[in-house]
Amino acid sequence: MTLLHVDGLAKSFGLVVTARSVSFHVAPGEALGIVGPNGAGKSTLLNLVTGAQPVDAGTIRFDGADITRMPAARRTALGIGRTFQIPRPFEGLTVFENVLVGSTFGAGARRKEADEQAWQALETADLTHLANTPAGSLRLLDRKRLELARALATQPRLLLLDEIAGGLTEHELPALIETISAIRDGGTGVVWIEHIVHALLQVVDRLMCLAQGDVVATGDPREVMASDAVAAVYLGSPDLESDTP
């Protein structure tokens, strides 16, 4: 069974191609990692899947339904949650209220139920001690946690993480890895874009490498990282003609 099925997705900004013909799929309880150099089109891919930007071509199917042209808010209601690479907290609201937006609108919960779901998400992201703090005053680690908590409060069946570990220190990583693994093990599909490869490899079941809008390699995480094509993307190719497999 497939939860997310992306087929032939294309997106260009003028002459810059950020997705040429990208296809991939994610099953419930499966974690797909995405790596690639800066400008490979990783964040754009999330924007296309969540509906933050319209696609030029291709289809996106979620749980069997075509959502290619569906507005972002409705995709969230269907069960697609995301975090932003650069955190985008509602700075004038408290941490709890930020998360409450997710449980109220994303999960469609009412009053008491919305409060409870928001609190649960804060517990998962380890943010309960800051619940009444204005989100604008959070430091980076807590902003990242808030991104995760808000996305979780929407009760996602598919969670898209955009460099959630970026900027965290080595000793902050294990807790995050454990949290994401637990979410995946609970049956949620996870797509995780990350530069910190060793963190990614501890969680993901499959790995996809993107470069300049193309899928360079996809499959078993360690095999993908060891492949010549991926090495060529990061380190340059000894033979300039063969950058794709």
Added chain:
Amino acid sequence: MTVNTRTGPGTLKVVRGGWPSLAGGGVLAAIVVFLAAAPWFVFSPGDVTNLVTLFALIILGTAWNLMAGYGGLVSIGQQAFIGAGGYGVIKLADVVGLPIPLAVVAAGAVCALLALPTSFLLFRLVGGYFAIGTWVVAEVFKLVTQELPGFGGGSGLSLTAFQGVDRVTRIATVYYLALALAVLVVLATYVLMRSRIGLGLTAIRDDKVAAASLGVAVRRSQRIVYVAASGGAGLAGALIAVNGLRVSPDSMFSVQYTAFMIFIVVIGGLGTIEGPILGAVIFFALQQLLDSYGTWYLVALGAVAIAVVLLAPRGLWGLAARGRYEIFPVGHTVRPPT
């Protein structure tokens, strides 16, 4: 999806407001009671007529703030609905024959209805283009009004429904109507902002993209506030018309109203319920104090606006409350389960 286990089910408490808010609300209620009693022993008829202007400004500021401060829709063309409300109330009172209070409310409703199709046109534009578009719509409203038969062309209309009513009764009717509507508009805004829609609007105010990613229907919420704010502008326009007894295209569709609304909201505090009320009072006081100084009055307004933007970027209410105090409690405070 399963998440970490919870501690102590059902003991989570979310508190909204408390005694400081109740105390603030009590002070406001006392001011309203004072204003309701005042015409009989404090103010002259001239003052009473002036105060109607203050109540109209409170409505205008509150409505513009709802749309721009919360909805992120910076319109510079709400004079379209101020004018439509002004002309509308005169037609509804003089031609249809509605009693004045009903005509004023109906004029506001007509403006909200007019705003709905207008929104489908304007919402195709974003940011600065939206702002300019709203002004164009206001000019179109003005030109159409001038050209329509029976609307008095360039010289406008006079209200005749009050003919034969003695001056004191007329002034009292308009005064109490304006006071009641100002209170109602502020309370309605409070109820809206405390609701689910209000939470979504506040999220839109801070970050539209993030709000959409969490499931907030940004477009629909914006349409709701645009329609509501236009109804509010229409109510204010209708009050200005029945207070002044006449309307003309140049005065009712003046872009100056937009300058006043922005001043009121920015001085008071954008994106708060209390801010526009405070801003309207300050603007009104400056207007009364500096009335006799001619153009210096505009210079003073500009100086005050610059000073506030530089020294209190969140407005005077933001400076005073520091984001911690609300008379109208829309925030949530969590008492964690123990």
